[in-house]
Amino acid sequence: MKYLKILKIYLLIIFTMQIMQAGTSGKISGIVLDEKNQPLVGCNVIIKNTMLGAATNLDGEYFILNVPPGKYQISASMIGYGTMTIEGLQIIVDLTAKADFALKPETISGQEVIVTAEKPTVRLDQTSMSAVVSAEDIENLPVSDVGDIIELQAGIVRDPNGGFHVRGGRSSEVSFWVDGVATTDSYDGSSGLEVENAGIQEVQVISGTFNAEYGQAMSGIVNVVTKEGSQNYDGNLNIYGGGYHSSHSDLFSLSSPFSTWKSFSDLNNDGNWDYGEILYDLNNNGIWDEGEIYWDKNGNQLWDGDEGSEPLNDDLGYDGYLGDYYDYNGDGKTTQPSPGEGNGRRDWGEHRFNLDDNGYTKYLNVFENVFQQTNFSGSFSGPVPFLNKRVTFYSTLRYFNSSGRFYGRRLFTPIGLFGDESIVPLAPYSKLSSQLKLTYKMTPSIKFNYTNYITEKEYKNYDSYYKYNPDGVLKNFESDRSNMVTMTHSLNQSTFYELKYIDFSSGYHEDLYQEGNIPFSVSMMTQNEIEDLDLNDTIRIRSGYDIYEESPRFLISPHDQGLYEVIDLQDQTGYVPTDRFITPEWSFGVGGTQNGKFERNTSFNQLKFDLSSQINSNNFVKFGFLYKIYDMWADDKFLNYKTIGEWSRTQDGDTLGYNPLAGARITPFTPIVNPTYTSEHDYFKVKPTEISAYIQDKLEFDELIINAGLRFDFFDPNWRIPKDEALPGNLKYYLASTPNDTSLFWEHEFSSIHSDVTILDSLNQQGAVSVENLFITGVEFDSSLQSYQEAFNYQLSSYRESFRWTYGYKKVKPTYQISPRIGIAYPITDKGVIHVSYGHFFQVPNFSLLYENPEFEITDNNNGGILGNAALKPEKTVMYEIGFKQEIAYRTAIDLTIFYRDTRDWVGVSTTIKKYPVGNYRKYENKDYANTRGFTLILDRQFVNGFGGGIDYTWMVAEGTYSNPQDAYFDAQDNQAPRLNMLPLDWDQTHTLNFRTTFGKKDWVISSIGKLWSGKPYTPEFKTGVVSGAGSFSGFADNSERKPNTFTVDLRASYKVSFLGLKSNLYCNIYNLIDIRNEFSVWNDTGRSDYTLTAKDVPLIDSGRIGHLNEHLLKPDWYGEPRKINVGFELQF
Secondary structure, eight states: OOHHHHHHHHHHOOOOOOOOOSOOEEEEEEEOOTTTOOOOOTOOEEEESSSOEEOOTTEEEEEEEOSSSSEEEEEEEEEEEEEEEEEHHHTTTTTTEEOOEEEOOOOSSSSSEEEEEOSSOOOOOOOOOOEEEEEEHHHHHHOSHHHHHHTTTTTTTTTTSSSSSEETTGGGEEEEEEETTOETTTTEEEOOOOOGGGEEEEEEEEOOOOTTTTTSSSSEEEEEOOOOSSOOEEEEEEEEEEEEEEOTTTOOBOOOOOGGGGOSOOOOOOOOOOOTSSSOOTOOSOOOBTTBOOOTOOOOOOOOOOSSSSSSSSSSOOOHHHHHHOOSSSSSOOOOSOOOOOOOOOOSSSOOOOOOOTGGGGGGGGTOOSEEEEHHHHEEEEEETTTTTSSEEEEEEEEEOOOOOOOEOOOBTTTOOOOOOEEEEEEEEEEEEEEEEEEEEEETTTEEEEEEEEEEEOOOOOOGGTOGGGGGGGEEEEEEEEEEEEEEEEETEEEEEEEEEEEEEEEEEEEEEOOOOOOEEEEEOOHHHHHSOOTTOOOEESSSOOEEEEEEEEEEOOGGOOOOEEEEEEESSSSSTTTTOOTTTOOOOOOOOOOEEEEEEEEEEEEEEEEEEEEESSEEEEEEEEEEEEEEEEEEEEEOOOOOSSSSSSSTSSSEEOSOOHHHHHHHHEHHHHHHHTTEEEEEEEEEEEEEHHHHHHHHEOOEEEEEEEEEEEEEEOEEEESSTOOOOEEEEEEEEOSOOEEEEGGGGGGGGGGTOEESTTTTTTTTTTTGGGGGTOOOOOTTOOHHHHHHHHHHHHHHIIIIIHHHHHEEEHHHHHHEEEEEEEEEETTTTEEEEEEEEOOOOOOOHHHTTHHHHHOSOOOOEEEOOTTTOOOEEEEEEEEEEEEEEETTTEEEEEEEEEEEEEEEEOOOEESSHHHHHHHEEEEEEEEEHHHEEEEEEEEEEEEEEEEHHHHHEEEESSSSSTTTHHHHHTTTOOOSSSSOOOOSSSSSEEEEEEEEEESEEEEEEEEEEOOOEOOEEOOOOTTTTTTTTTEOSSTTEEEEOEEEEEEEEEEEEETTTTTEEEEEEEETTTOOOOOOOOOOOSSEEEESSSTSSSSSSSSTTTSSEEEESGGGGGBBBOOEEEEEEEOOO
């Protein structure tokens, strides 16, 4: 008995050392019997190479909680009995692994029986449909990121934009989790934290009903569990290169460049007129000097420039050296996009654009262009030195760069000059990411984890209009940073809790130029001219949402002959107005820039507490509480003309004042940002709050497993909505004269004004006015204390805050809801189970819908726009599921699951709302409905004897009133009546067939993935007119026809080698192996991507257009990715 007590104490200590995270771990349970099938009490059951273990109870049962996913060796030992070890026992998140032992009396000292565990093909305690992909699977399959893993799962549809639709839901209805913490970006529902493949231990995808611990999701859960450092140092280095390999020259096309044109005076016979080659050499020095003529029309032996005496055409100024002075084709048109640089090529209007036979396919040839894509990544883990192995780390680092599959030619610069004709990528992408996870074992029962994630991205979005002016496209920048701290404390053998904190930040901004590379106006000035400048003048640069930095306005550097080069940082000249270059229909652009400047940041701080307890042999209970506060802002603006008579801005984007002289644009183009209370500049900054709590009980019996839970969610948007829908902007104010003073009052106070108040401006007289207009006459200020701008801004802010926001709006009330969920698993055999589940799921709509148009600005017309609505209720889904899973052969199982989803309070757009005094608008409201029904059939074989694989088929119908919240608004603009019936949703993919195979031995593995998907719906539309762009269209019901089916096969082959005595791996991934042209977008009149009658009367080439007609009709971005080949080398150490 003495030894038994000591043994129990020892086992209790061992057990309390289990310190992994809830929501990222599984459980082991079993029974230990002797040779007579009698329970052994106090038997020692431990997981080898860990500090996890348990002791059996009076019934011989044991439970090991909080086991991280992976494969383990588990042994049972007891004095007087031989030790038994089970190898290869696999643990899966949220599930229970069974391990029973039968010990025999020890006859030989140290005798051990070793048994290899078989991974169960059927998990008898799985109450709803889910899939788990391990690190080993990720390594062996041709997948590049988590997204590729998700789309392989049954019941999931991936749209062309990369969004995931789980069982017919919108892409924003999926919640992304990392290590037990939700990391979804609530602004748009995207994954806010990306984990690289090297750092993933396991990915769990739940497409059925999910437990109460998971909230703010209606369709599915993606739960990523990351790796931890071990007690030994190890790591890997992964390098690969390659890219696209396709011969579809018609799809990846280019028009013949300007350099194929003959020059006017080609001295070196290279086919071009180069700088330095003469057109007219008066002094016979062999070069053309500035001032020598191109075309001496008036015979004065000089080229008179743009003085009006030389040009051939009638416009003011010259259109370029050759534009006005040489009409090559004799049509009298010698225009060029802008004042020329003297490059000697034909001017626009004298060209004939033809397609190159090979397009740019040599850039999509992996043998000629090996480094279209490059990847350098690695991981390193082990104990932190000098800390006695109490602190371990796991780290990853990855750099990835891709040129993309779209290329263009730099024929033009944004300001309209001819470019260098180089072929450049139109949608390049680069990414730098890192992950660091520290684990500190403070005591045997307390453990801390700290994880840091950093991701930086830079990329361009493909825009076909800029194919020949690629420098005019905005760059996109993403910056994600998160810090996560977890403490896990085992209280006793059956109970532990976790405290998790995360500081999350996901930012995005777009800009035409990288910081420090913005072009500014440059002037050459004398010393006297410099002295006239205010050299103490500064500009304010926004370096954060509310963070500004002062910087000198002028940069001065000495030049030759006593001159100085002066750069004015306030005058940005690299931007071009959108209406400067007007091109005809079916033409690519010849200049200009994208002038939008959108930026946003989603940050939140979250504290999460989870308590887990095995209260008895049948009940495993979880309780949790979450508090999350957001700090989110978005700034959506557009660069406009600076004009005389409109609002000017201060250096930080606010108003300077109003000049009643309306209208004229200031030239040259000087971009400004309108004030935030105008329709072309919106920003908001909000701090909504989320609180939730849940309780979950997993009841496990031999013949029945029940997962029952209840969840409470509370959300406070911390925002406002208009009190009066007729006055959404609440900009109407009046000036009143009282005996004592002149004051401002709000429109709704009109009835309460006393009789001694004289209305100076009313609806019956001059009409309602905006508060800003009250300051036309200026404001009083003390110049010794503040500037006029400061005084004006103070007055404006004071009046707007006092009158507009105080009286015109009401605070939105918080929302809350309760979600019951239950799942039942009924084992019918030891290798078969029937599962049934039901649940209610709520989700707050995307924050972009709550806070859109934050200044409530509506124009005075019948298409005033859409207002965000912070009073939106949470969307609601009720989900039903019944399934059957059975092992039908060795390591082979079949799974049939039938499901139904009913979604209500889906966000849509309201009917027209009348605005006072004129105009209409709409707002977001909970009015749409959708449902999904279908089934999935899965046949899965575990990898054994050199072969494994699976095939799954999903039949699904996803219907609803509208696919996207804005669809009703756009239908109204097309004069379509509101929908009164259910239609297929945009992502309704009736048939989905996926398969995967893996063949391999000790040193090699070959795997493949195949995807055969039926076409998604589109709305057919037939043109009835005969003139392109002018005919009417006759359409059918929305989404009544189907796009073509899609099919792809991906392949991976790897071979293990020894390099410098280290384990290495050579591999090759081929995506879209047979280079199929999958059509994701189609022309509405034909239902195909490669053919349309829309432009049947348009000539293939025209001197007034840039580009060949087929370039416009055959759109490469409407197709899936062509064949892609990556060849890599992985080194393990």
